[in-house]
Structure formats: structure tokens, C-alpha cells
Amino acid sequence: MRIYITILMLGCMFLAFPQQQKTYFDSQIALHLKAYKTKSEIAMQNGDKEQAKFLFDSLFENHLKFSHIRDFSLNKVKGGTLKTSSIDKPFLLITKSSWEQIKKEEVDEINRMSKMYKGQIEIIILFWDSKDKAKQHSKNYNSNVTVTYIDERDNNANHIIKPFKHSFGAPACFFFSEEKQLLKIDKKFTISNADNRSDVAFNVIHENIKWMLFSDEPTNSGIITTLQ
Incomplete structure (x- = not known):
């Protein structure tokens, strides 16, 4: 009986704390690259290198890093x-x-x-x-x-x-x-x-x-x- 209770408790723990799913570089690129390039091109056309750098840093830190x-x-x-x-x-x-x-x-x-x-x-x-x-x-x-x-x-x-x-x-x-x-x-x-x-x-x-x-x-x- 104790064995069954232990197994049940472990199962509940896995449900309560699910493992973090992996994100993949190619999938993140497919989702976010187009929007980044559009905004980046506008920034470069305006000569705003700081904004272009900010956009790249945001893309990397929020979507690509640790993928x-x-x-x-x-x-x-x-x-x-x-x-x-x-x-x-x-x-x-x-x-x-x-x-x-x-x-x-x-x-x-x-x-x-x-x-x-x-x-x-x-x-x-x-x-x-x-x-x-x-x-x-x-x-x-x-x-x-x-x-x-x-x-x-x-x-x-x-x-x-x-x-x-x-x-x-x-x-x-x-x-x-x-x-x-x-x-x-x-x-x-x-x-x-x-x-x-x-x-x-x-x-x-x-x-x-x-x-x-x-x-x-x-x-x-x-x-x-x-x-x-």
C-alpha cells in the first residue's frame, strides 16, 4: 500500500512541476526572424544603429539564447x-x-x-x-x-x-x-x-x-x- 502511495505522490509531483520544454533555434528563427528583420531594416534606413542593436539584443536575449x-x-x-x-x-x-x-x-x-x-x-x-x-x-x-x-x-x-x-x-x-x-x-x-x-x-x-x-x-x- 505504501508503495502505491509513494508512486502516486511522485506522479503528482511531476504533474505539479512539469519539466521545461526545450526550445530549438530553427523554430525560434521561424517564429521571430521576419518581425526582427522588418524592424531592423527600418532602423538602418533611418540611420539608427542604436535601435538596430537593441532589436538584435532583444531577439537574442528573449528568443534565441539557450535555444x-x-x-x-x-x-x-x-x-x-x-x-x-x-x-x-x-x-x-x-x-x-x-x-x-x-x-x-x-x-x-x-x-x-x-x-x-x-x-x-x-x-x-x-x-x-x-x-x-x-x-x-x-x-x-x-x-x-x-x-x-x-x-x-x-x-x-x-x-x-x-x-x-x-x-x-x-x-x-x-x-x-x-x-x-x-x-x-x-x-x-x-x-x-x-x-x-x-x-x-x-x-x-x-x-x-x-x-x-x-x-x-x-x-x-x-x-x-x-x-x-
Whole structure:
């Protein structure tokens, strides 16, 4: 009798305190991106950069932050596929287009970061282009960086991964925890044309990555943890 009462009480507890349902990045993008883009375009047309930033921050904080990604596969330029479900540590997903000019300083900094945090984070470069063009760019990255590609002309691009391009374009950088939750977005992940001085350009990407890794503490360094 006591066993039945215990089971009943546990059942009531689960009903009273239901588990929080997961939200997914692609679903949140489908629900909220259109309204964000409409308002953002108006703000940019009015030259109101502060409002545009406010709109992006609101979109991220209210709808995208801590959303999960569904499992998907990426083609590796060296052959085979990378399944996100197989990644057991935090990872950066950096989207690129082969027609953009990728600065040497950026590549050097990504390579340096991949060595500095080897075993703590995975760095994945995703080119939205053909395998041949992605492979050509991949020669610039060291073995710690996984270079992948999606050729949308094949019409086989997974609908789950497409929002990463069609939401904020490329280049962009998404930082996920080991629990596959989105923690940061840098939607302009590049060295701008204004950063011509070598001493400035050398530090820009490193600071951007550290900002993403260390929760807005760009001077921090050491062990990376994203567990809440």
C-alpha cells in the first residue's frame, strides 16, 4: 500500500512541476526572424544603429539564447561527415562564404585559438559553397580546425542548418555549449576594413572569440566552461 502511495505522490509531483520544454533555434528563427528583420531594416534606413542593436539584443536575449540545436550533419572537406550529436564539448560554428575576402589575420587568430583551447572547444568552419572552393580555403587552417561545407545547389542542404545562413548571413559565429545550447552570436564575425593597422587587426578576432567564450570578460583566460 505504501508503495502505491509513494508512486502516486511522485506522479503528482511531476504533474505539479512539469519539466521545461526545450526550445530549438530553427523554430525560434521561424517564429521571430521576419518581425526582427522588418524592424531592423527600418532602423538602418533611418540611420539608427542604436535601435538596430537593441532589436538584435532583444531577439537574442528573449528568443534565441539557450535555444537548442537539433542534430544535423555537415560535410567535411577531408571526407566523411560531422554530426553535431558527436560533439561532446562547447563549439564555435563559424559560417563563411568563399567569395568573401578572408583576412590572413583572422585565419591566424583562429588557428592560434584552436591550439590554445585544444581539448576544451571545437572550432568548426562552415563554407556555404562547393567542396572544391571550401577545400581551397581549408588549406589555411590547421588540423585543430574542422572545415566543412554545404553546397546548396545540390538541394540536399538540411532545413535544420539552413537558418544559420538565412538568419544572419555569413560571416557569422555561433557559440554552443556542450549541451547544444546557443550562448552567443557574433553576426559580423570578421576584421572590418577600418582595422588596417596590424597591431589592431591582430587582436580583433581574438578579442571577439574571448568575448564569446568568457561571458563578456575579454581579459579572462584559462579553462572554458559553459555549464550553467
